[in-house]
Amino acid sequence: MSTKRAQKGSFESSLKRLEEIVDSLEAGKVSLDEAVELYEEGIRLSRECAERLKATELKIRKLAKSAGEDLEHEEADKE
């Protein structure tokens, strides 16, 4: 997976890629160069995932009732 795709991927795909990397490293069947690359990619993915978990405010949007599939924004206010 390229860097660009990894950044655009969902949280799940990032985490899945991270799991693959950890598995490959654990299996120990990679060359030293590959291992270094995998390690760097893994750490970057891990930091990205952690970053995505940082949001503290839940946002709820409302799917418009109209025929279109547009999303209307709703303030995540606590009624």
Next chain:
Amino acid sequence: MATNEKATMNDAPQALSVSDITRQIKASLEQRFGRIWVQGEISNFKHHTSGHMYFTLKDESAQISAVMWRSRIASLLFTPEDGMKVIARGGITVYPPRGNYQIDVEQLTPVGLGELQVAFERLKRKLAAEGLFDESSKRPLPRFPSRIGIITSETGAALQDLRTVLARRFPSIDVVLLPVRVQGVGAAEEIAEALHRMNRYGGADVIIVARGGGSLEDLWAFNEEIVARAIAASRTPVVSAVGHEIDFTIADFVADLRAPTPSAAAEMVVPDRNEILDVLRNYEYTMRQEALQLIEGHRARVNGLVSSYELNRPKDMVREFAQKLDELTRVHAMHTSHLFDRTKQSYDALRKRLAGVSPEGILQRGYAIVRRGDAVISRARLLHHEDETTLQFQDGSVKAKVQ
């Protein structure tokens, strides 16, 4: 007056035929009301041999004729009887031959508890037989959903519960709400339509259909076939979260996952942020350990090679040669010194022999050298009477006169 009368006469509406007025009434009523829900009590129930059902819906002060055609009776989950309270969904139609209006019933839902339970069991059996509850048809939930679709009342407790738990466990989650009525007439249709819409929208990777606790009647929309079919048809996995732990609805059986409460649904659908952060930390630790171990492994291999016998053989050879060289040097030195000693001995012997033949050596053996002036006199005839001579001995010289 006359003019008025005349005018009246001239403007007198033309008499309509009975058919005309009936047609107008029919058009007017049918357009005005469209699809309606009517609650009332069944009376004069007749199941005609043709298969159609005819009855009257009534309350304390009014009544309306009702007909349910044979084709729709297949969806009926209970047997209507006089005295039953029901909700009929359908349209108002006018039957010209009799000049009466009636409700053309599409769907009949019981209101009484007993009838509801019967209807529940019948629908459950029917859908089970169709395989809608099969475990094999359950779609797996995403482990880490990025967007959740919620179908519930905008003002209900269920949404608040969902909001609270989602905000606590995974606040970065994207939530899309499709507000619906969750009880009362038309609620089931709204919920079913919302499920279809959420699927058409396609952005949610899991859908929660939720409603807070309530009586069997309150929860009834989730026991209706239209909702069950919409859940079964959903491409996106559906989690049902209706009522309390003890409440089971048909939606629960069809859903891919049944959550006992809305709060529980939120817990089942999203992971806990802190748990994921722990997982990430573990992954980082593992990756670091594995990478270090790999590097250490390579280092050990390199060290192993460096200290291997084969790689060190040339060095050993050099050392061996050096040692040999030292040895040779020593041997050579030894030989050289022997030679010197021998040469010195020879020299000393020669020197002694030489000393034996030198003048000093002769003097030491008792001979003396006779000189006249500086000249050495080696023959007696060379001396004459009264010659002044010098006699040199080994320890010194004396003067002598020849006689």
